[in-house]
Amino acid sequence: MEPTTSAPEAPEVPELAEPYLREVLAGAGLAVEYVRAEGNTLYLLDDEGREVPVTDFAGGYGSVLLGHNHPAVVARAQELLAQGTPVHAQFSRHPYANRLAAELNRIIHRELGTEEPYFAIFGNSGAEAVEAAVKHAELDRGMRIAALAEEIAAQRESAVAAVASGTATVDPAALTRLGLTATGDASAAAHLLAAETERRNAVAVARPPLFLALEGGFHGKLAASVQLTHNEGYRAPFRSLAAQARFVPHDRPDVLKEVYAEERGVLLALTVADGRVTVTEREFPVFCAFVVEPIQGEGGIRVLSEEFAREIQEFSAAIGCPVVVDEIQSGMGRTGTLLASSALGLRGDYYTLAKTLGGGIAKTSVMLVRQAYYRKEFEIVHSSTFAKDSFSCHIALKVLELLEADDRLAYRRAAERGDALRAMLESVRTDHPDVIEDVRGRGLMLGIEFRDQSASTSPTVRAVAQGGLFGYVLAGHLLRAHRVRTFPTASALNTLRFEPSVGLSDAEIAQLETGLREVCALLRDGRGDTLTAA
Structure with missing residues (x-):
């Protein structure tokens, strides 16, 4: 046996x-x-x-x-997979992504009452969408700084040339203001003033960007997004990896003014008026973006008040700081509108959407930036392997179709x-x-x-x-x-x-x-x- x-x-x-x-x-x-x-x-x-x-x-x-x-999302996914829809077709035309961007724009225009287009950069997760938004905002800030610096440099050269030609003199108050003592002729004084303003401007331009965010906010745990997340336990171990944020208490517009006064930056320009070279200040864009959730998810489900939303909007516009509205958890219809922020009267220069955008199946996200801030250069310096693929875009289109069906x-x-x-x-x-x-x-x-x-x-x-x-x-x-x-x-x-x-x-x-x-x-x-x- x-x-x-x-x-x-x-x-x-x-x-x-x-x-x-x-x-x-x-x-x-x-x-x-x-x-x-x-x-x-x-x-x-x-x-x-x-x-x-x-x-x-x-x-x-x-x-x-x-x-x-x-069932409808699953059926669409099965159909796409059965058809062999391309997931990896990078660096080619993606008409389905364009249709998705257009449909998002259609709904957003309805809710905001605007016709200004929002351009779409797709990603895989909410945190990635936030990273894309802050990267784009920093690219835009850098390009604005470069243009401002170039303008100031041209003004500086023009002022020095005016003194050299005898059509202008250096205002003694300009030298005193910068703690300078002129020796030699007027041309030497002009060159001294030009060198000092150039030096100070170089220090200012090298200053890293500063973000504004709300206390209690959560915007992800990647290198940049975690620094916008208020929870100190998540943020502190990685503080040295990315730009920092100033966190503002809810419903405290006075704090916004205090932060601006403390952090404001300027560049110094030389201008010629009435034959005198003087020093004037130009606003330096220290603040890269104000990142805000209309309803804080991880911060305890806290709703932004309409009054504070208006204060944030007005403050940001006054200092030229774009508003990034993080709708990753609150958006996609969860509160009765595609954008929870639209019910608060808050209009974003950037929006981030994810989660329900993928219908609970596809891993996808999108960063939307309005035309006034859009920089085409970003499309070359930023990319994501799985972003904008046929499968996730078609699933997201099905999700929007279901949200909009039967008169919404x-x-x-x-x-x-x-x-x-x-x-x-x-x-x-x-x-x-x-x-x-x-x-x-x-x-x-x-x-x-x-x-x-x-x-x-x-x-x-x-x-x-x-x-x-x-x-x-x-x-x-x-x-x-x-x-x-x-x-x-x-x-x-x-x-x-x-x-x-x-x-x-x-x-x-x-x-x-x-x-x-x-x-x-x-x-x-x-x-x-x-x-x-x-």
Whole structure:
């Protein structure tokens, strides 16, 4: 009789894909594997291999406004792949990208009431779109500086020549102003003045760009975008890699004026008037861009007020600083319009869009820059391997088609479902004012902020609150006990986010309400062990 042998067990695979993050997720009860997704639902497997539905309120951080695997988007993707659509056809014509840019312009023109075109630079992710925007803004700033420096140099040469020809003299006050003492004739004084202004201008021109951003803002974690992200923990380790930002508190226009006064730069020009050479100041564009989210996602779902949006617009226009509106999480119809900023009256010189632009399937993004700021040179110095490909552009066109269908039903649905969800969150807050601090947001981009629990009577709750894991523990409990998926916002860990799809049902809202009310009761009663029980 042949000896029997069993199949060898598969070797255990070491955890190499972000193992520390997996430990953190496991500690919060979030380290589960989802095996299928549709609509507003993700599915995991129980111990017997059966699918367990989980209602998804995280929504891919706002990426699946139309729902997971929307049938029309999936069908279009399958059609494109079956046709062998080219993903890699770089440095060739991309008419589908042009159609996508034109459709985005059509909708944006409708919302802004403008006809000025926005030119499109495509990318793969939201952070990449932000990087493209700030790179373009810096290219534009550099070209403006070069033109200004050339003009000032020509004026300087003209002034020196005027003195040499005897048609002008150097105003003694100009020398005194720069701390200079002239020796020799008028021509020597003119050359001395010219050399000193040229030296000072060279120092000013070498100054790195400065960005403006809001406290609580999040614009990505790449080398440039992370410096625009307010969270110090994300930003500080990489401070030396990119230009820095000044962060402005919400609804504080006075701070804008203070920052401008502190950071303002000038170049010195020599001008001839009434036969005298004098020193005049020309504004130097220190500020490269003002980057702002109309609704802060990772900062705790904070909505920019219409008043402050107007202040930002007017301030930026006055100092010649372009406004970059980051619509990566708030845009694409999530708040009832393609651009959340359009409802605030804020007009961007740049826009960044991503997430839902890819329909939850394609990884794509776009940076849009209005004609007044556009520099064609950027198209040569910036590129991205997977950007502007046929697959992602056609998927994005399908997404826009679905958003605009039936007289823009999806936008209205986002607003209506958002109102229903917010009404429930406000009801929970009203009933638990000792636990819930605030409810914020617009449309299907909402957040509920819990009061600080670092002094809770429960040692368990106190420990997770003090350790910065409070929001993740709440999310873990909602997942385990109520099959609801959500997360805290990255830079405001006491705030849970809710960014579901337009398919959100009343039953799913009720499911979340049950979970939130139980969480509030557990926190109120100090029952931390129940909250964290596996």
